[in-house]
Amino acid sequence: MSMVKMGAVLREPTVWQVAAGEQALDSLAVLNDALLAARGVAPTAADFFSPRYERDVHDPHLLHGMASAVEMLYAAAAKGDRVLVHGDYDADGITSTAIIMDTLRGLGVSAAPWLPHRTDHGYGLNRSILSDLIDSFDVLVCVDCGIAHAEEIAWLKEAGKGVIIADHHEIPAVLPPADAVLHPRHPDGAYPFGWLCGAGVSWKLAQALLRDPRSGEDGQATEKWLLDLVCLGTLADVVPLQGENRAVVRFGLEVLRRSRRPGIRALVALLGETAFVDEQTAAFRLVPLLNAAGRVDHPLAALDVLLAETPAAAQPLAEALQRLNRRRRTLSLRVQTEAEQVVAEAAADGLPVLFAADLSWPAGVVGLVAGRLAEKYGRPAFIVGGSGESAVGSARGPAGANVLALLQAGAAHLVRYGGHVGAAGFTVTADNIAALQHALLAAPSIRAAAPMRQADAVVADSLISWETLESLEKFAPFGEGNPKPLLILQDVPVRDIRPVGGRGEHLKLSFEVGGRTIGGIGFGLAETAAIGIKAGGRVDVLFYLEVNVWQGQRSLQLKIEDIASAGTVDIRAAAALAIIKQ
Structure with a gap:
């Protein structure tokens, strides 16, 4: 009989x-x-399993303002006007910029990109930078940004510049006075699907340009070759993978596997992927490479890879991006270790909010660290890094937590803040960090809660089968709004359990399921799983059903997300996921 001796239990x-x-x-x-x-x-919605391009990809001219945007850009091409494409420093902003740059250059437009540095410039339009660039362009195209910058855009219009916005972020009460504002939830529009990411909105502009008779292109054929970029941006921005987004990722993955882009081919080769690139590979191996540039260096390093025109040019750029990602991983691990030393005590004391600040921590990795700590401890995490007079912070929350509302409670101590319910960013002066922490902890509506996992179903032993696995795989591609099905088995006999990994941090188990032996692997669970699980005992298991390949043999396996002695977990019914308009 084997038994794993666990470390301290860190979760409630x-x-x-x-x-x-x-x-x-x-x-x-x-x-x-x-x-x-x-x-x-609906159970009768066969469309969900069989996306069709012609049915599920909507006409780009359904976006309010598209005709004006197309006319402005074709007029710029005819006059020889210079176009500046202003993006963002994350993977969605980078792919958005690449989509428009690729399209405009193909149409003969004089275009140049601008991507802000995360620490030096911050998110969105920066008046000081625009002042420096003002004489270098005639038309500004803002992708994945611009909707919240009415003041800067009004100034550009006064200077005689044309401005097009292709954005998807929250719409302010007053829209900026751009020549065209492309947004899937435009208050004067009626676009059928409201949850496109920045790359998705940028692609709609590219579609409209390419379908125009003046393009000289086979519009639909050309637009499809942009789907590798749209797919990466969509997965990166974690928008709901339903409706048009599901179709975009489904078809985008097909393009990604045979991409014409030397840069994408070089990145895939560096990953060692010789056959199949699915949404997991794209989201968790390719997207981090693109994001690494903006986190620890400059996002242009990633854009240059995507726009490289030859394999000889792409290879060294891709290798440089890989080195940046290794540096990002090293920095993230260091910051997480140091931040956890601070927040572990707060979590043990039952404090409702986790907060750690150190101006030596790189601003580009604090969001990653906040997300990991929020998931581990089941409560909102606020991590502050950066340097100089102002510090940059990120907030992440578990399911049900509203970190944006928390930041509003501390708004008096912030320079600026913004984001979404589950993820937000903020800037705070160094001398206000302590006051911000106090305000967050004093917020009256926040209570510490037990970590909560969202599962799809409890299943009987009989459903652990190849037929079930095949059926589950039809739900792919997986992502926000369509997560990989997470299942529960209850009261399962444990045949064997042992620690694996270089530090013994993972769990390798075998279970008796319906008279058969089924293997299981739990990554990182040796420290946090319930104490006392042993061979011969019985457990409840939260898992993904998957295939394990070992020495050419395929077998069913449970990829364990959580495990506890049978009957010790609070398993309760929950509401369905939010419905996204198809």
């Missing part, structure tokens, strides 16, 4: 919320219907 008792209810499902048909319902999709 966990809650597993189950969209399909607490009753174990023993029918594959019922499981499939439950999964569709949890995603806001």
Whole structure:
């Protein structure tokens, strides 16, 4: 009999919320219907499993302002006007910029890119930088930014510049006075799908330009070759993978696997991917390479890879990006270790908010660290880094936490802030960091809660089968709004358990499931799983069903997300995922 001796338990008792209810499902048909319902999709909606380009990709001219944008850019081409494409420093902003640069250059437009440095310039339009650039362009195209910069855009219009905005962020009460504002949720528009990312909106502009008779292109054929970039941006920005986004990623992955871009080919080769690139590879291996440039250096390093025209030019650029990503991983690990030394005590004391600040921490990695700590401890995490008079912070929250509302409670101590319910960024002067921490901890509506995991269904032993795995894979591509199905098995006998990994940080198990032995692997669970699990005991398991390939042999495996002695986890029914308009 083997037993794993666990380290200190760092989490409170966990809650597993189950969209399909607490009753174990023993029918594959019922499981499939439950999964569709949890995603806001009717069981009869065969369209979900079979996206079609002509049906699911909408006419770009349905976006309010598209005709004006197209006319301005073709007029610029005819007059020889210079176009500046202003993007953002993250993967969505970088791919958005690449889409428009690729399209404009193909149409013979004189175009140049501008991407801000995360620390030096900050997000969005910077009046000082625009003043320096003002004589270098006639038309400004803002991609993945611009909607919240009415003052800067009014100044540009007074200077006689044309301005087009292609953005997807929250719409302010007063829209900026641009010549065209392209946004899927424009208050005067009626676009059928409101959850495109920046790359998605940029692609709609590219579509409209390429479909115009003046392009001289086979518009639809050319626009499809941009889908590798749109796919990466969509996965990077974690927008709901339903409706048009699902179609974009499904078809985008096909283009990504046979991309014409030397830079993407070089990046995939560096990953060692010789066959199949799926959404997991794209989201968790390619996107971090693009994001690394903006986190620890300059985002132009990533843009240059995407726009490289030859393999000889792309290879050294891709290798440089890989080195930046290794540096990003090293910095993230150091900051996480140091921040956790601060927040672990606060978590043990039951404080409702985790807060750590150190001006030596690079601003580009604090968001990653905040996300990991929020997930681990089940409460909002605020991590502050940067240097100089002002510090840059990121906030991340577990399911159900509103970090933006928390920042509003501390707004008096902030230079600026913004973001979404679950993720936000902020700037604070160094001498206001302590006051901000106090305000966050004093926010009256915040309570510490047990970590909560969102599962799809409790299943019977009989559903651990190849047929079930094949059925689950039809739900791909997975992502926000369509997560990979997360299942629960209850009261499962443990045949064997042992630590694996260089530091013994992972768990390798085998279970008795319906009279068969099924393997399981739990990455990073040796420190945080429940104490006392041993061979011969019984457990509840939260897992993804997957295939394991070892020495050419394929077998079913449980990829374990959480595990506890049977009956010790609070398993409760939960509401379905928010329905996204198809």
